[in-house]
Amino acid sequence: MGRTSEEIKPLPGTRPEGIRDEAAAALRVREMFARIAPRYDFLNRVISFRMDVLWRRRVAARFREILETPGARVLDICCGTGDLTFALERRARRTRKAEAAARIYGADFAHPMLVRARAKAAASGSAAAFVEADALRLPLPDASVDLVTSVFGFRNLANYARGLEEIHRVLRPGGELGILEFSDPRGAVFGRLYRFYFRRILPAIGGALSGHREPYAYLPPSVDRFPSAEELAAQVLGCGFEDVRIERWTFGVVSLFRARKK
Numbered sequence: 001m002g003r004t005s006e007e008i009k010p011l012p013g014t015r016p017e018g019i020r021d022e023a024a025a026a027l028r029v030r031e032m033f034a035r036i037a038p039r040y041d042f043l044n045r046v047i048s049f050r051m052d053v054l055w056r057r058r059v060a061a062r063f064r065e066i067l068e069t070p071g072a073r074v075l076d077i078c079c080g081t082g083d084l085t086f087a088l089e090r091r092a093r094r095t096r097k098a099e100a101a102a103r104i105y106g107a108d109f110a111h112p113m114l115v116r117a118r119a120k121a122a123a124s125g126s127a128a129a130f131v132e133a134d135a136l137r138l139p140l141p142d143a144s145v146d147l148v149t150s151v152f153g154f155r156n157l158a159n160y161a162r163g164l165e166e167i168h169r170v171l172r173p174g175g176e177l178g179i180l181e182f183s184d185p186r187g188a189v190f191g192r193l194y195r196f197y198f199r200r201i202l203p204a205i206g207g208a209l210s211g212h213r214e215p216y217a218y219l220p221p222s223v224d225r226f227p228s229a230e231e232l233a234a235q236v237l238g239c240g241f242e243d244v245r246i247e248r249w250t251f252g253v254v255s256l257f258r259a260r261k262k
Helices: 022-048 051-062 083-092 111-124 160-170 188-210 213-225 229-238
Strands: 073-077 103-108 129-132 145-151 171-182 241-249 254-261
Touching: 022 051, 022 111, 022 188, 022 213, 051 083, 051 145, 051 171, 051 241, 051 254, 073 083, 083 103, 083 111, 083 145, 103 111, 111 129, 145 160, 160 171, 160 229, 188 213, 229 241, 229 254
Parallel strands: 073 103, 073 145, 103 129, 145 171
Antiparallel strands: 171 254, 241 254
């Protein structure tokens, strides 16, 4: 944690099975998520026993100060069908009228996911705006947003170090970052039961209900290869952030990483 940025080795990104280079990894991830978009929300509820809904609400609650600030700009990257984007918007509107609430944006590079997000926004009257964009190359000016979030999306980036650098670029000084990802549960008994479910049962359920085995077979190894909390915290500090905090929820099944841009 005390290492200088020169000593911190840049973190590689995700690499689906059989993929070695960054461009191919990004393409494979985009294709996988495009295929499962039609049943993505349903499957998230099933395989998480609806805990994903609670986790997203808790993420939004953690950033209520920013969300309740008039004129704040919030970007949800790797937003998928917009579940966190909408949770952030609902939190922002709790104490502010729509015209005074924070402005919420969702970005994703899988077009079918955004089609569903926009349909959900239209059906619910949401004012959230969605843009098709790669999180490694965001179409935003420097220092233009107050909060960047990602729930179960950052892990799928083809280059973690570049992802953090891009987030740092678009955040204003003092702006915050929030990343929620799966982690390794603590506790001998629960940990073993969870790992059996996550590595054996979940991929089978996801593949059967979606009709696409690959995305759910990819999930467990992608979590296993994701940097440890300490590695990610060191990288975040090395990219120009401070006040790094880690919260472990639901017996350590997921972890929220928070940091502030210097």
